[in-house]
Amino acid sequence: MTDTRRTTTTRRTVLQTAAAACLAPLTFGAHADTYPSRVVTIVVPFGPGNAYDMMARYLADRLRESMGQPFIVEARQGALGGVAASFVARAPADGYTLLFGANSTHAANQHLFKTIPYDPVADFAPVTTLATIPQVLVVPPSLGVNNLKELIALAKSRPGKLNYGSSSATGRIASEALRQMAGIDAVHVPYKTSGQALTDLAVGQLHFLVTDAGLGMAQAQGGRVKVLGVSSAQRVPAIPDIPTIAEAGLPGYEFTAWLAIFAPKRTPADVVNRLADTINGIVRSPGMQESLARMYALPYPGTPESLRELVARDGKRWGELVKAAGIEPE
Secondary structure, three states: OOHHHHHHHHHHHHHHHHHHHHHHHHHHHHHHHHOOOOOEEEEEOOOOOOHHHHHHHHHHHHHHHHHOOOEEEEEOOOHHHHHHHHHHHOOOOOOOEEEEEEHHHHHHHHHHOOOOOOOOOOOEEEEEEEEEEEEEEEEOHHHOOOOHHHHHHHHHHOOOOOEEEEOOHHHHHHHHHHHHHHOOOOEEEEOOOHHHHHHHHHOOOOOEEEEEHHHHHHHHHOOOOEEEEEOOOOOOOOOOOOOEHHHHOOOOOOOEEEEEEEEEOOOOHHHHHHHHHHHHHHHHOHHHHHHHHHOOOEEOOOOHHHHHHHHHHHHHHHHHHHHHOOOOOO
């Protein structure tokens, strides 16, 4: 090749590279301007009827109003949220499939199972936190106990005869910690959904259960279950007469679940940021705060970075909780 031809070819390559570099930011930046242009699916790891499902549906309705496209909720329960998480982890990174995640999917599951089909850090683009939800300890009225101390006394008088259920990582760990801290011998029964566990508890097939406050209180108001305490460090403002489990007899006991939105890894940053800004506006709105209060939850707005830090921090913390509760990975 002559020097003149080589110089011309080199100049053309440089110009093409420069043009591509100029166009790349414009193409990338166009994501947020056009997103969403079709239906967005929010995948919920838990069955219908609980606080997580209700909150996801409320959020989906508000996102539709704010962003002008349908947001639908799809339940994919199983493996303590792992089925939904692995599904979203494999979804296209375009912002049209989102995970309504929680501390179970992104902090606890990696310690509860020997292997999980997704990486809670590497497989997701964190969007933002949504809310924290305290748990409640409930028993069937037929059990004949009125407080935590009476439950502990009954369990100690009948070692290995009482059973307890769980349908989430939070419920499993919270129940195991309660059992160990109280020094009682009881049998664990796993469930796919909180609704199924509460149904069995109401008729006396289960003897105690730690579940999300919204669902537990709904059953308590109908007289189907009795609430003995809340799992948070402080009493819940919406139910101030119910003591914390710590003050009811187990000092130092505290468990609170959190909820957050995740997208698949490599979802464009401008799409993630637009979602985060829109969702945080919804979380801070009076309507959302009223909705959260009805579920006994508290708003927890954040950022992609704060959620990333939360996942890293709680991944370590929940690993310590699982070990302290004596739970062997399945």
